[in-house]
Amino acid sequence: MRNNLAMTAPHQVAVLVVDEVVAFDLGTATQVFSTARTADGVGLYTVGVCTAGGRPVRSSAGFRVLPDHGLELVESAGTVVVPGVHGGSALLDGVVETEVATALRAAHRRGARIVSVCTGAFVLAAAGLLNGRRATTHWAYADRFRALYPDVDLDPDVLFLADDPVLTSAGVAAGIDLCLHVVRTDHGSEVANRAARRCVVPAWRDGGQAQYIERPVPRGPGTGVAATREWARQRLHEPLTLRDLAGHARMSVRTFVRHFRSETGLSPVQWLLQQRTDHARLLLETTDLPVDQVAHRAGFGTAAAFRQQLHQRIGVSPSAYRRTFRR
Incomplete structure:
Protein backbone atom coordinates (compact mmCIF):
# COMPACT_ATOMS: atom_id res chain seq x y z
CA MET A 1 0.00 0.00 0.00
CA ARG A 2 1.40 3.37 -1.01
CA ASN A 3 0.01 6.50 0.60
CA ASN A 4 0.08 9.82 -1.24
CA LEU A 5 1.59 11.66 1.69
CA ALA A 6 4.45 13.47 0.02
CA MET A 7 2.32 16.27 -1.40
CA THR A 8 0.29 16.96 1.74
CA ALA A 9 0.90 18.28 5.25
CA PRO A 10 3.14 16.20 7.50
CA HIS A 11 1.56 12.92 8.51
CA GLN A 12 0.58 12.80 12.19
CA VAL A 13 2.01 9.91 14.20
CA ALA A 14 0.68 9.28 17.71
CA VAL A 15 2.91 7.15 19.92
CA LEU A 16 0.52 5.66 22.48
CA VAL A 17 2.33 4.70 25.68
CA VAL A 18 1.06 2.52 28.53
CA ASP A 19 2.61 1.59 31.88
CA GLU A 20 5.87 -0.41 31.83
CA VAL A 21 6.72 0.87 28.35
CA VAL A 22 10.04 -0.34 26.94
CA ALA A 23 12.19 2.78 26.64
CA PHE A 24 14.02 1.59 23.52
CA ASP A 25 10.74 0.97 21.70
CA LEU A 26 9.43 4.40 22.67
CA GLY A 27 12.57 6.03 21.26
CA THR A 28 12.45 3.95 18.09
CA ALA A 29 9.20 5.36 16.72
CA THR A 30 9.90 8.94 17.74
CA GLN A 31 13.42 8.87 16.28
CA VAL A 32 12.75 7.17 12.94
CA PHE A 33 9.65 9.18 12.00
CA SER A 34 11.14 12.47 13.17
CA THR A 35 14.22 11.79 11.01
CA ALA A 36 12.28 11.11 7.79
CA ARG A 37 12.68 14.22 5.64
CA THR A 38 12.68 15.33 2.04
CA ALA A 39 15.94 16.04 0.23
CA ASP A 40 15.39 19.69 1.19
CA GLY A 41 15.14 18.82 4.86
CA VAL A 42 11.36 19.20 5.22
CA GLY A 43 9.90 16.88 7.85
CA LEU A 44 7.37 14.39 6.54
CA TYR A 45 5.89 13.38 9.89
CA THR A 46 4.89 15.10 13.10
CA VAL A 47 5.28 12.82 16.10
CA GLY A 48 3.62 13.16 19.49
CA VAL A 49 3.62 10.96 22.59
CA CYS A 50 0.33 10.39 24.40
CA THR A 51 -1.09 8.42 27.32
CA ALA A 52 -4.52 7.90 28.82
CA GLY A 53 -5.45 11.20 30.41
CA GLY A 54 -2.04 12.63 29.55
CA ARG A 55 -0.79 11.02 32.76
CA PRO A 56 2.86 10.07 33.41
CA VAL A 57 3.59 6.36 32.98
CA ARG A 58 6.35 4.10 34.23
CA SER A 59 9.00 2.81 31.87
CA SER A 60 10.78 -0.51 32.27
CA ALA A 61 14.08 1.42 32.49
CA GLY A 62 13.37 2.96 35.89
CA PHE A 63 12.09 6.39 34.89
CA ARG A 64 8.71 7.94 34.16
CA VAL A 65 7.51 9.27 30.83
CA LEU A 66 5.80 12.67 30.96
CA PRO A 67 3.75 12.95 27.75
CA ASP A 68 2.65 16.12 26.00
CA HIS A 69 -0.74 14.72 24.95
CA GLY A 70 -3.72 12.70 26.06
CA LEU A 71 -5.65 10.24 23.92
CA GLU A 72 -7.15 13.07 21.87
CA LEU A 73 -3.98 12.83 19.76
CA VAL A 74 -5.05 9.35 18.67
CA GLU A 75 -8.31 10.77 17.33
CA SER A 76 -6.52 12.82 14.67
CA ALA A 77 -3.44 10.68 13.93
CA GLY A 78 -2.99 8.91 10.62
CA THR A 79 -0.69 6.38 12.28
CA VAL A 80 -0.81 5.11 15.85
CA VAL A 81 2.28 3.34 17.23
CA VAL A 82 2.17 1.27 20.43
CA PRO A 83 5.67 0.58 21.85
CA GLY A 84 6.44 -2.63 23.70
CA VAL A 85 5.73 -3.25 27.38
CA HIS A 86 7.71 -5.18 29.95
CA GLY A 87 4.92 -6.03 32.36
CA GLY A 88 1.45 -4.62 32.88
CA SER A 89 -2.01 -6.08 32.48
CA ALA A 90 -1.91 -6.59 28.70
CA LEU A 91 1.20 -8.77 29.01
CA LEU A 92 0.20 -10.57 32.21
CA ASP A 93 -3.58 -10.88 32.05
CA GLY A 94 -4.67 -10.04 28.51
CA VAL A 95 -6.38 -6.84 29.63
CA VAL A 96 -5.81 -3.21 28.65
CA GLU A 97 -7.26 0.00 30.07
CA THR A 98 -10.77 0.58 28.74
CA GLU A 99 -10.01 4.08 27.47
CA VAL A 100 -6.88 2.86 25.65
CA ALA A 101 -8.76 -0.01 24.01
CA THR A 102 -11.60 2.34 23.02
CA ALA A 103 -9.18 4.84 21.45
CA LEU A 104 -7.36 2.12 19.49
CA ARG A 105 -10.58 0.58 18.19
CA ALA A 106 -11.92 3.98 17.17
CA ALA A 107 -8.70 4.79 15.30
CA HIS A 108 -8.87 1.44 13.53
CA ARG A 109 -12.51 1.95 12.52
CA ARG A 110 -11.76 5.29 10.89
CA GLY A 111 -8.89 3.80 8.88
CA ALA A 112 -5.78 4.86 10.81
CA ARG A 113 -2.69 2.71 10.42
CA ILE A 114 -2.02 0.82 13.67
CA VAL A 115 1.56 -0.25 14.45
CA SER A 116 2.99 -2.18 17.38
CA VAL A 117 6.63 -2.58 18.33
CA CYS A 118 7.75 -5.77 20.10
CA THR A 119 5.35 -6.66 22.94
CA GLY A 120 3.14 -3.74 22.00
CA ALA A 121 1.31 -6.49 20.08
CA PHE A 122 -0.09 -7.61 23.45
CA VAL A 123 -1.80 -4.21 23.78
CA LEU A 124 -3.28 -4.43 20.27
CA ALA A 125 -4.45 -7.99 20.93
CA ALA A 126 -6.01 -7.02 24.27
CA ALA A 127 -7.94 -4.31 22.42
CA GLY A 128 -9.22 -6.94 19.96
CA LEU A 129 -7.41 -5.56 16.91
CA LEU A 130 -5.46 -8.71 16.08
CA ASN A 131 -8.21 -11.34 16.14
CA GLY A 132 -8.03 -13.33 12.92
CA ARG A 133 -4.93 -11.47 11.77
CA ARG A 134 -1.35 -12.51 11.24
CA ALA A 135 0.94 -10.85 13.76
CA THR A 136 4.33 -11.15 15.40
CA THR A 137 5.97 -10.17 18.66
CA HIS A 138 9.21 -10.85 20.54
CA TRP A 139 10.05 -14.54 20.16
CA ALA A 140 10.61 -14.95 23.92
CA TYR A 141 6.95 -14.06 24.60
CA ALA A 142 5.40 -16.26 21.89
CA ASP A 143 4.06 -18.95 24.24
CA ARG A 144 2.51 -16.38 26.58
CA PHE A 145 0.98 -14.54 23.62
CA ARG A 146 -0.60 -17.70 22.21
CA ALA A 147 -2.02 -18.60 25.61
CA LEU A 148 -3.60 -15.17 26.09
CA TYR A 149 -4.68 -14.55 22.49
CA PRO A 150 -5.45 -17.86 20.74
CA ASP A 151 -7.46 -16.13 18.00
CA VAL A 152 -4.36 -14.39 16.63
CA ASP A 153 -2.31 -16.09 13.90
CA LEU A 154 1.09 -15.55 15.52
CA ASP A 155 4.33 -15.93 13.56
CA PRO A 156 7.27 -15.39 15.95
CA ASP A 157 9.92 -16.17 13.31
CA VAL A 158 9.88 -12.91 11.32
CA LEU A 159 11.05 -9.35 11.89
CA PHE A 160 7.72 -7.74 11.10
CA LEU A 161 4.35 -8.41 9.50
CA ALA A 162 2.09 -6.03 7.58
CA ASP A 163 -1.54 -7.14 7.65
CA ASP A 164 -2.76 -3.72 6.55
CA PRO A 165 -3.77 -1.53 8.16
CA VAL A 166 -2.32 -3.28 11.23
CA LEU A 167 1.44 -3.86 11.38
CA THR A 168 3.41 -5.65 14.09
CA SER A 169 7.13 -6.09 14.71
CA ALA A 170 9.32 -8.51 16.60
CA GLY A 171 11.52 -7.53 19.51
CA VAL A 172 13.52 -4.39 20.13
CA ALA A 173 15.53 -3.43 17.00
CA ALA A 174 12.96 -5.04 14.67
CA GLY A 175 10.82 -2.02 15.48
CA ILE A 176 13.34 0.08 13.56
CA ASP A 177 12.88 -2.17 10.53
CA LEU A 178 9.12 -1.80 10.72
CA CYS A 179 9.21 1.99 11.10
CA LEU A 180 11.56 2.25 8.12
CA HIS A 181 9.21 -0.03 6.17
CA VAL A 182 6.37 2.40 6.89
CA VAL A 183 8.50 5.35 5.73
CA ARG A 184 9.49 3.42 2.61
CA THR A 185 5.85 2.57 1.88
CA ASP A 186 4.82 6.20 2.29
CA HIS A 187 7.69 7.99 0.57
CA GLY A 188 9.96 5.50 -1.21
CA SER A 189 13.45 4.16 -0.63
CA GLU A 190 15.35 7.43 -0.98
CA VAL A 191 13.60 8.96 2.03
CA ALA A 192 13.81 5.75 4.04
CA ASN A 193 17.49 5.34 3.24
CA ARG A 194 18.24 8.89 4.35
CA ALA A 195 16.39 8.27 7.60
CA ALA A 196 18.33 5.04 8.11
CA ARG A 197 21.64 6.81 7.53
CA ARG A 198 20.71 9.50 10.06
CA CYS A 199 19.85 6.77 12.57
CA VAL A 200 23.02 4.81 11.62
CA VAL A 201 21.09 1.58 11.04
CA PRO A 202 20.70 -0.78 8.06
CA ALA A 203 18.34 0.70 5.50
CA TRP A 204 16.59 -2.59 4.86
CA ARG A 205 16.08 -5.96 6.48
CA ASP A 206 13.39 -8.07 4.87
CA GLY A 207 10.36 -8.56 7.12
CA GLY A 208 10.55 -12.30 6.56
CA GLN A 209 14.08 -12.53 7.91
CA ALA A 210 14.48 -14.64 11.04
CA GLN A 211 14.24 -12.74 14.32
CA TYR A 212 17.52 -13.91 15.77
CA ILE A 213 20.63 -15.73 14.62
CA GLU A 214 23.74 -17.04 16.29
CA ARG A 215 26.66 -14.64 16.04
CA PRO A 216 29.78 -16.28 17.48
CA VAL A 217 32.50 -13.99 18.75
CA PRO A 218 35.09 -13.44 15.96
CA ARG A 219 38.14 -15.63 16.46
CA GLY A 220 40.65 -12.90 15.89
CA PRO A 221 41.87 -10.12 13.59
CA GLY A 222 41.52 -10.74 9.89
CA THR A 223 38.85 -13.44 10.17
CA GLY A 224 35.90 -11.31 9.09
CA VAL A 225 34.35 -11.08 5.64
CA ALA A 226 32.95 -7.54 5.83
CA ALA A 227 35.44 -6.28 3.25
CA THR A 228 34.38 -9.00 0.85
CA ARG A 229 30.73 -8.17 1.32
CA GLU A 230 31.43 -4.54 0.43
CA TRP A 231 33.52 -5.66 -2.55
CA ALA A 232 30.61 -7.79 -3.76
CA ARG A 233 28.10 -4.95 -3.32
CA GLN A 234 30.12 -2.89 -5.78
CA ARG A 235 29.96 -5.74 -8.33
CA LEU A 236 26.39 -6.96 -8.15
CA HIS A 237 26.11 -6.71 -11.94
CA GLU A 238 28.91 -9.24 -12.38
CA PRO A 239 28.40 -13.05 -12.34
CA LEU A 240 30.02 -13.55 -8.94
CA THR A 241 30.64 -17.12 -7.85
CA LEU A 242 31.27 -18.57 -4.42
CA ARG A 243 34.86 -19.19 -5.46
CA ASP A 244 35.23 -15.50 -6.46
CA LEU A 245 34.04 -14.38 -3.02
CA ALA A 246 36.22 -16.84 -1.15
CA GLY A 247 39.20 -15.85 -3.28
CA HIS A 248 38.75 -12.17 -2.44
CA ALA A 249 38.61 -13.08 1.27
CA ARG A 250 41.72 -15.26 0.82
CA MET A 251 39.98 -18.24 2.33
CA SER A 252 39.02 -21.70 1.20
CA VAL A 253 35.40 -21.96 0.10
CA ARG A 254 34.52 -24.04 3.16
CA THR A 255 36.15 -21.61 5.61
CA PHE A 256 34.60 -18.62 3.85
CA VAL A 257 31.08 -20.06 4.01
CA ARG A 258 31.49 -20.80 7.71
CA HIS A 259 32.67 -17.27 8.53
CA PHE A 260 30.09 -15.68 6.26
CA ARG A 261 27.19 -17.50 7.89
CA SER A 262 28.47 -16.75 11.40
CA GLU A 263 28.58 -13.01 10.64
CA THR A 264 25.35 -12.62 8.65
CA GLY A 265 23.15 -15.59 9.48
CA LEU A 266 22.87 -16.27 5.74
CA SER A 267 24.76 -18.32 3.20
CA PRO A 268 26.76 -16.28 0.65
CA VAL A 269 24.26 -17.22 -2.07
CA GLN A 270 21.26 -16.14 0.02
CA TRP A 271 22.98 -12.88 0.94
CA LEU A 272 23.92 -12.14 -2.67
CA LEU A 273 20.32 -12.71 -3.82
CA GLN A 274 19.11 -10.37 -1.09
CA GLN A 275 21.56 -7.64 -2.10
CA ARG A 276 20.67 -7.97 -5.78
CA THR A 277 16.96 -7.85 -5.05
CA ASP A 278 17.34 -4.77 -2.87
CA HIS A 279 19.41 -3.01 -5.53
CA ALA A 280 16.86 -3.89 -8.21
CA ARG A 281 14.07 -2.52 -6.04
CA VAL A 316 4.65 -8.91 -6.82
CA SER A 317 5.93 -8.35 -10.35
CA PRO A 318 8.51 -5.63 -11.16
CA SER A 319 5.86 -3.51 -12.89
CA ALA A 320 3.48 -3.77 -9.94
CA TYR A 321 6.28 -2.90 -7.54
CA ARG A 322 7.22 0.15 -9.59
CA ARG A 323 3.61 1.37 -9.73
CA THR A 324 3.33 1.03 -5.97
CA PHE A 325 6.59 2.66 -4.90
CA ARG A 326 7.58 5.01 -7.71
CA ARG A 327 7.00 8.64 -6.77
Missing part, protein backbone atom coordinates in the same frame (compact mmCIF):
# COMPACT_ATOMS: atom_id res chain seq x y z
CA LEU A 282 15.93 0.75 -5.68
CA LEU A 283 16.37 0.95 -9.46
CA LEU A 284 12.66 0.31 -10.00
CA GLU A 285 11.81 3.10 -7.59
CA THR A 286 14.29 5.71 -8.76
CA THR A 287 14.81 5.14 -12.52
CA ASP A 288 12.84 4.59 -15.72
CA LEU A 289 15.06 1.71 -16.81
CA PRO A 290 13.23 -1.15 -18.53
CA VAL A 291 12.90 -4.31 -16.45
CA ASP A 292 15.50 -6.19 -18.49
CA GLN A 293 18.09 -3.47 -17.82
CA VAL A 294 17.22 -3.44 -14.12
CA ALA A 295 17.72 -7.20 -14.08
CA HIS A 296 21.09 -6.85 -15.81
CA ARG A 297 22.39 -4.07 -13.53
CA ALA A 298 21.34 -6.00 -10.43
CA GLY A 299 23.07 -9.15 -11.62
CA PHE A 300 20.09 -11.38 -12.38
CA GLY A 301 21.05 -11.82 -16.01
CA THR A 302 17.55 -12.07 -17.44
CA ALA A 303 14.27 -10.32 -16.76
CA ALA A 304 12.64 -13.71 -16.23
CA ALA A 305 15.06 -14.60 -13.43
CA PHE A 306 14.51 -11.22 -11.81
CA ARG A 307 10.71 -11.52 -12.00
CA GLN A 308 10.85 -14.93 -10.40
CA GLN A 309 13.08 -13.75 -7.57
CA LEU A 310 11.05 -10.60 -6.85
CA HIS A 311 7.80 -12.52 -6.81
CA GLN A 312 9.32 -15.14 -4.52
CA ARG A 313 10.57 -12.52 -2.05
CA ILE A 314 7.70 -10.00 -1.93
CA GLY A 315 4.94 -11.51 -4.04
Whole structure:
Protein backbone atom coordinates (compact mmCIF):
# COMPACT_ATOMS: atom_id res chain seq x y z
CA MET A 1 0.00 0.00 0.00
CA ARG A 2 1.40 3.37 -1.01
CA ASN A 3 0.01 6.50 0.60
CA ASN A 4 0.08 9.82 -1.24
CA LEU A 5 1.59 11.66 1.69
CA ALA A 6 4.45 13.47 0.02
CA MET A 7 2.32 16.27 -1.40
CA THR A 8 0.29 16.96 1.74
CA ALA A 9 0.90 18.28 5.25
CA PRO A 10 3.14 16.20 7.50
CA HIS A 11 1.56 12.92 8.51
CA GLN A 12 0.58 12.80 12.19
CA VAL A 13 2.01 9.91 14.20
CA ALA A 14 0.68 9.28 17.71
CA VAL A 15 2.91 7.15 19.92
CA LEU A 16 0.52 5.66 22.48
CA VAL A 17 2.33 4.70 25.68
CA VAL A 18 1.06 2.52 28.53
CA ASP A 19 2.61 1.59 31.88
CA GLU A 20 5.87 -0.41 31.83
CA VAL A 21 6.72 0.87 28.35
CA VAL A 22 10.04 -0.34 26.94
CA ALA A 23 12.19 2.78 26.64
CA PHE A 24 14.02 1.59 23.52
CA ASP A 25 10.74 0.97 21.70
CA LEU A 26 9.43 4.40 22.67
CA GLY A 27 12.57 6.03 21.26
CA THR A 28 12.45 3.95 18.09
CA ALA A 29 9.20 5.36 16.72
CA THR A 30 9.90 8.94 17.74
CA GLN A 31 13.42 8.87 16.28
CA VAL A 32 12.75 7.17 12.94
CA PHE A 33 9.65 9.18 12.00
CA SER A 34 11.14 12.47 13.17
CA THR A 35 14.22 11.79 11.01
CA ALA A 36 12.28 11.11 7.79
CA ARG A 37 12.68 14.22 5.64
CA THR A 38 12.68 15.33 2.04
CA ALA A 39 15.94 16.04 0.23
CA ASP A 40 15.39 19.69 1.19
CA GLY A 41 15.14 18.82 4.86
CA VAL A 42 11.36 19.20 5.22
CA GLY A 43 9.90 16.88 7.85
CA LEU A 44 7.37 14.39 6.54
CA TYR A 45 5.89 13.38 9.89
CA THR A 46 4.89 15.10 13.10
CA VAL A 47 5.28 12.82 16.10
CA GLY A 48 3.62 13.16 19.49
CA VAL A 49 3.62 10.96 22.59
CA CYS A 50 0.33 10.39 24.40
CA THR A 51 -1.09 8.42 27.32
CA ALA A 52 -4.52 7.90 28.82
CA GLY A 53 -5.45 11.20 30.41
CA GLY A 54 -2.04 12.63 29.55
CA ARG A 55 -0.79 11.02 32.76
CA PRO A 56 2.86 10.07 33.41
CA VAL A 57 3.59 6.36 32.98
CA ARG A 58 6.35 4.10 34.23
CA SER A 59 9.00 2.81 31.87
CA SER A 60 10.78 -0.51 32.27
CA ALA A 61 14.08 1.42 32.49
CA GLY A 62 13.37 2.96 35.89
CA PHE A 63 12.09 6.39 34.89
CA ARG A 64 8.71 7.94 34.16
CA VAL A 65 7.51 9.27 30.83
CA LEU A 66 5.80 12.67 30.96
CA PRO A 67 3.75 12.95 27.75
CA ASP A 68 2.65 16.12 26.00
CA HIS A 69 -0.74 14.72 24.95
CA GLY A 70 -3.72 12.70 26.06
CA LEU A 71 -5.65 10.24 23.92
CA GLU A 72 -7.15 13.07 21.87
CA LEU A 73 -3.98 12.83 19.76
CA VAL A 74 -5.05 9.35 18.67
CA GLU A 75 -8.31 10.77 17.33
CA SER A 76 -6.52 12.82 14.67
CA ALA A 77 -3.44 10.68 13.93
CA GLY A 78 -2.99 8.91 10.62
CA THR A 79 -0.69 6.38 12.28
CA VAL A 80 -0.81 5.11 15.85
CA VAL A 81 2.28 3.34 17.23
CA VAL A 82 2.17 1.27 20.43
CA PRO A 83 5.67 0.58 21.85
CA GLY A 84 6.44 -2.63 23.70
CA VAL A 85 5.73 -3.25 27.38
CA HIS A 86 7.71 -5.18 29.95
CA GLY A 87 4.92 -6.03 32.36
CA GLY A 88 1.45 -4.62 32.88
CA SER A 89 -2.01 -6.08 32.48
CA ALA A 90 -1.91 -6.59 28.70
CA LEU A 91 1.20 -8.77 29.01
CA LEU A 92 0.20 -10.57 32.21
CA ASP A 93 -3.58 -10.88 32.05
CA GLY A 94 -4.67 -10.04 28.51
CA VAL A 95 -6.38 -6.84 29.63
CA VAL A 96 -5.81 -3.21 28.65
CA GLU A 97 -7.26 0.00 30.07
CA THR A 98 -10.77 0.58 28.74
CA GLU A 99 -10.01 4.08 27.47
CA VAL A 100 -6.88 2.86 25.65
CA ALA A 101 -8.76 -0.01 24.01
CA THR A 102 -11.60 2.34 23.02
CA ALA A 103 -9.18 4.84 21.45
CA LEU A 104 -7.36 2.12 19.49
CA ARG A 105 -10.58 0.58 18.19
CA ALA A 106 -11.92 3.98 17.17
CA ALA A 107 -8.70 4.79 15.30
CA HIS A 108 -8.87 1.44 13.53
CA ARG A 109 -12.51 1.95 12.52
CA ARG A 110 -11.76 5.29 10.89
CA GLY A 111 -8.89 3.80 8.88
CA ALA A 112 -5.78 4.86 10.81
CA ARG A 113 -2.69 2.71 10.42
CA ILE A 114 -2.02 0.82 13.67
CA VAL A 115 1.56 -0.25 14.45
CA SER A 116 2.99 -2.18 17.38
CA VAL A 117 6.63 -2.58 18.33
CA CYS A 118 7.75 -5.77 20.10
CA THR A 119 5.35 -6.66 22.94
CA GLY A 120 3.14 -3.74 22.00
CA ALA A 121 1.31 -6.49 20.08
CA PHE A 122 -0.09 -7.61 23.45
CA VAL A 123 -1.80 -4.21 23.78
CA LEU A 124 -3.28 -4.43 20.27
CA ALA A 125 -4.45 -7.99 20.93
CA ALA A 126 -6.01 -7.02 24.27
CA ALA A 127 -7.94 -4.31 22.42
CA GLY A 128 -9.22 -6.94 19.96
CA LEU A 129 -7.41 -5.56 16.91
CA LEU A 130 -5.46 -8.71 16.08
CA ASN A 131 -8.21 -11.34 16.14
CA GLY A 132 -8.03 -13.33 12.92
CA ARG A 133 -4.93 -11.47 11.77
CA ARG A 134 -1.35 -12.51 11.24
CA ALA A 135 0.94 -10.85 13.76
CA THR A 136 4.33 -11.15 15.40
CA THR A 137 5.97 -10.17 18.66
CA HIS A 138 9.21 -10.85 20.54
CA TRP A 139 10.05 -14.54 20.16
CA ALA A 140 10.61 -14.95 23.92
CA TYR A 141 6.95 -14.06 24.60
CA ALA A 142 5.40 -16.26 21.89
CA ASP A 143 4.06 -18.95 24.24
CA ARG A 144 2.51 -16.38 26.58
CA PHE A 145 0.98 -14.54 23.62
CA ARG A 146 -0.60 -17.70 22.21
CA ALA A 147 -2.02 -18.60 25.61
CA LEU A 148 -3.60 -15.17 26.09
CA TYR A 149 -4.68 -14.55 22.49
CA PRO A 150 -5.45 -17.86 20.74
CA ASP A 151 -7.46 -16.13 18.00
CA VAL A 152 -4.36 -14.39 16.63
CA ASP A 153 -2.31 -16.09 13.90
CA LEU A 154 1.09 -15.55 15.52
CA ASP A 155 4.33 -15.93 13.56
CA PRO A 156 7.27 -15.39 15.95
CA ASP A 157 9.92 -16.17 13.31
CA VAL A 158 9.88 -12.91 11.32
CA LEU A 159 11.05 -9.35 11.89
CA PHE A 160 7.72 -7.74 11.10
CA LEU A 161 4.35 -8.41 9.50
CA ALA A 162 2.09 -6.03 7.58
CA ASP A 163 -1.54 -7.14 7.65
CA ASP A 164 -2.76 -3.72 6.55
CA PRO A 165 -3.77 -1.53 8.16
CA VAL A 166 -2.32 -3.28 11.23
CA LEU A 167 1.44 -3.86 11.38
CA THR A 168 3.41 -5.65 14.09
CA SER A 169 7.13 -6.09 14.71
CA ALA A 170 9.32 -8.51 16.60
CA GLY A 171 11.52 -7.53 19.51
CA VAL A 172 13.52 -4.39 20.13
CA ALA A 173 15.53 -3.43 17.00
CA ALA A 174 12.96 -5.04 14.67
CA GLY A 175 10.82 -2.02 15.48
CA ILE A 176 13.34 0.08 13.56
CA ASP A 177 12.88 -2.17 10.53
CA LEU A 178 9.12 -1.80 10.72
CA CYS A 179 9.21 1.99 11.10
CA LEU A 180 11.56 2.25 8.12
CA HIS A 181 9.21 -0.03 6.17
CA VAL A 182 6.37 2.40 6.89
CA VAL A 183 8.50 5.35 5.73
CA ARG A 184 9.49 3.42 2.61
CA THR A 185 5.85 2.57 1.88
CA ASP A 186 4.82 6.20 2.29
CA HIS A 187 7.69 7.99 0.57
CA GLY A 188 9.96 5.50 -1.21
CA SER A 189 13.45 4.16 -0.63
CA GLU A 190 15.35 7.43 -0.98
CA VAL A 191 13.60 8.96 2.03
CA ALA A 192 13.81 5.75 4.04
CA ASN A 193 17.49 5.34 3.24
CA ARG A 194 18.24 8.89 4.35
CA ALA A 195 16.39 8.27 7.60
CA ALA A 196 18.33 5.04 8.11
CA ARG A 197 21.64 6.81 7.53
CA ARG A 198 20.71 9.50 10.06
CA CYS A 199 19.85 6.77 12.57
CA VAL A 200 23.02 4.81 11.62
CA VAL A 201 21.09 1.58 11.04
CA PRO A 202 20.70 -0.78 8.06
CA ALA A 203 18.34 0.70 5.50
CA TRP A 204 16.59 -2.59 4.86
CA ARG A 205 16.08 -5.96 6.48
CA ASP A 206 13.39 -8.07 4.87
CA GLY A 207 10.36 -8.56 7.12
CA GLY A 208 10.55 -12.30 6.56
CA GLN A 209 14.08 -12.53 7.91
CA ALA A 210 14.48 -14.64 11.04
CA GLN A 211 14.24 -12.74 14.32
CA TYR A 212 17.52 -13.91 15.77
CA ILE A 213 20.63 -15.73 14.62
CA GLU A 214 23.74 -17.04 16.29
CA ARG A 215 26.66 -14.64 16.04
CA PRO A 216 29.78 -16.28 17.48
CA VAL A 217 32.50 -13.99 18.75
CA PRO A 218 35.09 -13.44 15.96
CA ARG A 219 38.14 -15.63 16.46
CA GLY A 220 40.65 -12.90 15.89
CA PRO A 221 41.87 -10.12 13.59
CA GLY A 222 41.52 -10.74 9.89
CA THR A 223 38.85 -13.44 10.17
CA GLY A 224 35.90 -11.31 9.09
CA VAL A 225 34.35 -11.08 5.64
CA ALA A 226 32.95 -7.54 5.83
CA ALA A 227 35.44 -6.28 3.25
CA THR A 228 34.38 -9.00 0.85
CA ARG A 229 30.73 -8.17 1.32
CA GLU A 230 31.43 -4.54 0.43
CA TRP A 231 33.52 -5.66 -2.55
CA ALA A 232 30.61 -7.79 -3.76
CA ARG A 233 28.10 -4.95 -3.32
CA GLN A 234 30.12 -2.89 -5.78
CA ARG A 235 29.96 -5.74 -8.33
CA LEU A 236 26.39 -6.96 -8.15
CA HIS A 237 26.11 -6.71 -11.94
CA GLU A 238 28.91 -9.24 -12.38
CA PRO A 239 28.40 -13.05 -12.34
CA LEU A 240 30.02 -13.55 -8.94
CA THR A 241 30.64 -17.12 -7.85
CA LEU A 242 31.27 -18.57 -4.42
CA ARG A 243 34.86 -19.19 -5.46
CA ASP A 244 35.23 -15.50 -6.46
CA LEU A 245 34.04 -14.38 -3.02
CA ALA A 246 36.22 -16.84 -1.15
CA GLY A 247 39.20 -15.85 -3.28
CA HIS A 248 38.75 -12.17 -2.44
CA ALA A 249 38.61 -13.08 1.27
CA ARG A 250 41.72 -15.26 0.82
CA MET A 251 39.98 -18.24 2.33
CA SER A 252 39.02 -21.70 1.20
CA VAL A 253 35.40 -21.96 0.10
CA ARG A 254 34.52 -24.04 3.16
CA THR A 255 36.15 -21.61 5.61
CA PHE A 256 34.60 -18.62 3.85
CA VAL A 257 31.08 -20.06 4.01
CA ARG A 258 31.49 -20.80 7.71
CA HIS A 259 32.67 -17.27 8.53
CA PHE A 260 30.09 -15.68 6.26
CA ARG A 261 27.19 -17.50 7.89
CA SER A 262 28.47 -16.75 11.40
CA GLU A 263 28.58 -13.01 10.64
CA THR A 264 25.35 -12.62 8.65
CA GLY A 265 23.15 -15.59 9.48
CA LEU A 266 22.87 -16.27 5.74
CA SER A 267 24.76 -18.32 3.20
CA PRO A 268 26.76 -16.28 0.65
CA VAL A 269 24.26 -17.22 -2.07
CA GLN A 270 21.26 -16.14 0.02
CA TRP A 271 22.98 -12.88 0.94
CA LEU A 272 23.92 -12.14 -2.67
CA LEU A 273 20.32 -12.71 -3.82
CA GLN A 274 19.11 -10.37 -1.09
CA GLN A 275 21.56 -7.64 -2.10
CA ARG A 276 20.67 -7.97 -5.78
CA THR A 277 16.96 -7.85 -5.05
CA ASP A 278 17.34 -4.77 -2.87
CA HIS A 279 19.41 -3.01 -5.53
CA ALA A 280 16.86 -3.89 -8.21
CA ARG A 281 14.07 -2.52 -6.04
CA LEU A 282 15.93 0.75 -5.68
CA LEU A 283 16.37 0.95 -9.46
CA LEU A 284 12.66 0.31 -10.00
CA GLU A 285 11.81 3.10 -7.59
CA THR A 286 14.29 5.71 -8.76
CA THR A 287 14.81 5.14 -12.52
CA ASP A 288 12.84 4.59 -15.72
CA LEU A 289 15.06 1.71 -16.81
CA PRO A 290 13.23 -1.15 -18.53
CA VAL A 291 12.90 -4.31 -16.45
CA ASP A 292 15.50 -6.19 -18.49
CA GLN A 293 18.09 -3.47 -17.82
CA VAL A 294 17.22 -3.44 -14.12
CA ALA A 295 17.72 -7.20 -14.08
CA HIS A 296 21.09 -6.85 -15.81
CA ARG A 297 22.39 -4.07 -13.53
CA ALA A 298 21.34 -6.00 -10.43
CA GLY A 299 23.07 -9.15 -11.62
CA PHE A 300 20.09 -11.38 -12.38
CA GLY A 301 21.05 -11.82 -16.01
CA THR A 302 17.55 -12.07 -17.44
CA ALA A 303 14.27 -10.32 -16.76
CA ALA A 304 12.64 -13.71 -16.23
CA ALA A 305 15.06 -14.60 -13.43
CA PHE A 306 14.51 -11.22 -11.81
CA ARG A 307 10.71 -11.52 -12.00
CA GLN A 308 10.85 -14.93 -10.40
CA GLN A 309 13.08 -13.75 -7.57
CA LEU A 310 11.05 -10.60 -6.85
CA HIS A 311 7.80 -12.52 -6.81
CA GLN A 312 9.32 -15.14 -4.52
CA ARG A 313 10.57 -12.52 -2.05
CA ILE A 314 7.70 -10.00 -1.93
CA GLY A 315 4.94 -11.51 -4.04
CA VAL A 316 4.65 -8.91 -6.82
CA SER A 317 5.93 -8.35 -10.35
CA PRO A 318 8.51 -5.63 -11.16
CA SER A 319 5.86 -3.51 -12.89
CA ALA A 320 3.48 -3.77 -9.94
CA TYR A 321 6.28 -2.90 -7.54
CA ARG A 322 7.22 0.15 -9.59
CA ARG A 323 3.61 1.37 -9.73
CA THR A 324 3.33 1.03 -5.97
CA PHE A 325 6.59 2.66 -4.90
CA ARG A 326 7.58 5.01 -7.71
CA ARG A 327 7.00 8.64 -6.77
